Amino acid sequence: xxxxxxxxxxxxxxxxxxxxxxxxxxxxxxxxxxxxxxxxxxxxxxxxxxxxxxxxxxxxxxxxxxxxxxxxxxx
Amino acid sequence: xxxxxxxxxxxxxxxxxxxxxxxxxxxxxxxxxxxxxxxxxxxxxxxxxxxxxxxxxxxxxxxxxxxxxxxxxxxxxxxxxxxxxxxxxxxxxxxxxxxxxxxxxxxxxxxxxxxxxxxxxxxxxxxxxxxxxxxxxxxxxxxxxxxxxxxxxxxxxxxxxxxxxxxxxxxxxxxxxxxxxxxxxxxxxxxxxxxxxxxxxxxxxxxxxxxxxxxxxxxxxxxxxxxxxxxxxxxxxxxxxxxxxxxxxxxxxxxxxxxxxxxxxxxxxxxxxxxxxxxxxxxxxxxxxxxxxxxxxxxxxxxxxxxxxxxxxxxxxxxxxxxxxxxxxxxxxxxxxxxxxxxxxxxxxxxxxxxxxxxxxxxxxxxxxxxxxxxxxxxxxxxxxxxxxxxxxxxxxxxxxxxxxxxxxxxxxxxxxxxxxxxxxxxxxxxxxxxxxxxxxxxxxxxxxxxxxxxxxxxxxxxxxxxxxxxxxxxxxxxxxxxxxxxxxxxxxxxxxxxxxxxxxxxxxxxxxxxxxxxxxxxxxxxxxxxx
Numbered sequence: 001x002x003x004x005x006x007x008x009x010x011x012x013x014x015x016x017x018x019x020x021x022x023x024x025x026x027x028x029x030x031x032x033x034x035x036x037x038x039x040x041x042x043x044x045x046x047x048x049x050x051x052x053x054x055x056x057x058x059x060x061x062x063x064x065x066x067x068x069x070x071x072x073x074x075x
Numbered sequence: 076x077x078x079x080x081x082x083x084x085x086x087x088x089x090x091x092x093x094x095x096x097x098x099x100x101x102x103x104x105x106x107x108x109x110x111x112x113x114x115x116x117x118x119x120x121x122x123x124x125x126x127x128x129x130x131x132x133x134x135x136x137x138x139x140x141x142x143x144x145x146x147x148x149x150x151x152x153x154x155x156x157x158x159x160x161x162x163x164x165x166x167x168x169x170x171x172x173x174x175x176x177x178x179x180x181x182x183x184x185x186x187x188x189x190x191x192x193x194x195x196x197x198x199x200x201x202x203x204x205x206x207x208x209x210x211x212x213x214x215x216x217x218x219x220x221x222x223x224x225x226x227x228x229x230x231x232x233x234x235x236x237x238x239x240x241x242x243x244x245x246x247x248x249x250x251x252x253x254x255x256x257x258x259x260x261x262x263x264x265x266x267x268x269x270x271x272x273x274x275x276x277x278x279x280x281x282x283x284x285x286x287x288x289x290x291x292x293x294x295x296x297x298x299x300x301x302x303x304x305x306x307x308x309x310x311x312x313x314x315x316x317x318x319x320x321x322x323x324x325x326x327x328x329x330x331x332x333x334x335x336x337x338x339x340x341x342x343x344x345x346x347x348x349x350x351x352x353x354x355x356x357x358x359x360x361x362x363x364x365x366x367x368x369x370x371x372x373x374x375x376x377x378x379x380x381x382x383x384x385x386x387x388x389x390x391x392x393x394x395x396x397x398x399x400x401x402x403x404x405x406x407x408x409x410x411x412x413x414x415x416x417x418x419x420x421x422x423x424x425x426x427x428x429x430x431x432x433x434x435x436x437x438x439x440x441x442x443x444x445x446x447x448x449x450x451x452x453x454x455x456x457x458x459x460x461x462x463x464x465x466x467x468x469x470x471x472x473x474x475x476x477x478x479x480x481x482x483x484x485x486x487x488x489x490x491x492x493x494x495x496x497x498x499x500x501x502x503x504x505x506x507x508x509x510x511x512x513x514x515x516x517x518x519x520x521x522x523x524x525x526x527x528x529x530x531x532x533x534x535x536x537x538x539x540x541x542x543x544x545x546x547x548x549x550x551x552x553x554x555x556x557x558x559x560x561x562x563x564x565x566x567x568x569x570x571x572x573x574x575x576x577x578x579x580x581x582x583x584x585x586x587x588x589x590x591x592x593x594x595x596x597x598x599x600x601x602x603x604x605x606x607x
Binding site: 027030031032034035036038039042049050051052054055075 | 392421
């Protein structure tokens with residue numbers, strides 16, 4: 001989780017991620033951020049994130065992103 | 076049947092009456108029948124194509140749904156004996172099976188669109204190429220009649236197919252319900268392009284009659300008609316003149332024409348969408364938002380997030396993500412990081428797919444070189460914007476430019492508007508070379524006197540029409556600024572007293588009657604996006 005927070009902070013230092021439940025719905029993370037984030041997550045956690053996984057529910061909060069990472073690690 | 080025609084109003088009233096008089100259980104059937112009646116009398120006599128798309132989408136999605144259900148059972152039984160790699164291989168094998176259904180269906184439906192819309196363009200260009208390099212062969216150039224709304228219903232149904240393939244959407248087992256989703260009459264002509272998950276349930280349920288909803292729907296339709304008939308169709312007179320005679324109207328006239336065309340196409344397209352959304356609202360259906368005050372955008376990416384939003388979202392979800400997250404682009408990104416450094420390398424999986432998307436959006440608009448140029452122009456602006464975003468922000472910091480103030484916002488909006496207007500010149504000019512000529516003329520022969528010496532009166536609109544256009548645009552700008560600051564116009568109006576409300580309603584109706592531009596048989600001009 002700490003590594004995830006670090007990736008997010010480096011990606012968008014201007015966004016307050018903690019407690020934010022609408023990162024995608026509010027437009028704070030756009031499609032460019034998502035693609036960059038996915039690249040970082042795949043490298044960091046050795047997972048594969050496909051276009052099928054790119055739904056707002058998976059990226060709207062730090063917790064949701066973390067849940068996605070854990071789910072893909074288990075699969 | 077144009078949305079601003081008397082026939083459409085009669086059709087809408089009859090369809091709504093039939094819908095609400097039908098027993099609740101069968102209301103979706105009435106809506107389905109209304110859709111096909113609308114399609115038929117709107118010139119969609121060649122509805123074999125709509126049927127072909129509906130049938131192939133139905134068969135493919137039901138088949139994929141069956142396969143997914145069987146696979147789920149088999150996987151649950153086998154997964155105890157599978158390790159991580161085994162599970163991965165299972166999923167990959169099943170995805171491959173599903174693709175055997177998905178890809179032919181996509182090829183068939185986009186193939187119809189490609190043949191009907193682009194084959195004439197491709198063959199005529201090939202013939203020109205053959206002639207140039209001395210090959211005697213000449214391919215036959217076919218010009219097909221485009222079925223009504225083909226771009227919109229093809230994108231909508233193929234989006235649904237991909238959602239079912241991704242197992243994000245359960246397939247609809249009732250063929251007629253699927254046909255209703257693909258053919259909903261307010262949106263089939265020019266969008267918005269809806270998703271099954273948000274639209275279908277609203278169409279299938281029995282919506283109750285609601286006076287408030289009908290009132291809001293009619294208000295939105297009136298506003299849309301105002302944008303279309305008072306603003307867009309009036310602006311069209313000036314635009315047609317200026318772009319029809321680029322040699323006569325050079326220099327500053329080009330800038331005026333580009334600005335007025337930007338207003339025209341916004342009034343035309345968003346007006347049509349407002350009428351569609353209002354009509355859907357009468358039936359209790361909320362359509363997706365397609366515009367969010369695009370000319371108040373602060374950058375080109377922001378503009379594309381606000382203009383034709385459902386098309387942008389379609390390309391983002393079904394083309395951009397699959398492309399940029401594909402193994403190829405991920406690997407390319409990693410390689411580029413080693414060669415070009417971290418900053419550029421990370422951007423590669425974004426930049427190339429982004430350029431491809433804008434190229435596709437360009438050709439989506441039509442089979443002409445100018446639309447390809449328009450796509451490349453926007454793609455280039457987006458790519459440059461991404462590449463130089465950080466360096467420019469650093470430079471602004473160094474120069475001590477404050478970026479969180481109104482003056483900077485106004486600068487950003489005007490800068491974006493200029494770039495957008497140049498793009499509009501490309502699409503509205505008769506061809507690419509005419510567009511280049513007009514843009515050059517605008518830069519080289521700039522003369523502000525045109526604005527004050529009566530030159531504007533030579534562009535096709537007299538003084539009275541120019542004033543009506545100007546004041547109507549001020550109303551549009553005022554409403555846009557109110558919406559941008561979060562004011563809900565219809566809800567605010569509903570809270571005012573009765574007399575004030577009726578002054579506004581009657582004012583809106585009379586402004587349409589008095590200032591609306593009518594063509595033959597008192598019908599407004601056709602909507603531009605209907606042709607896309």
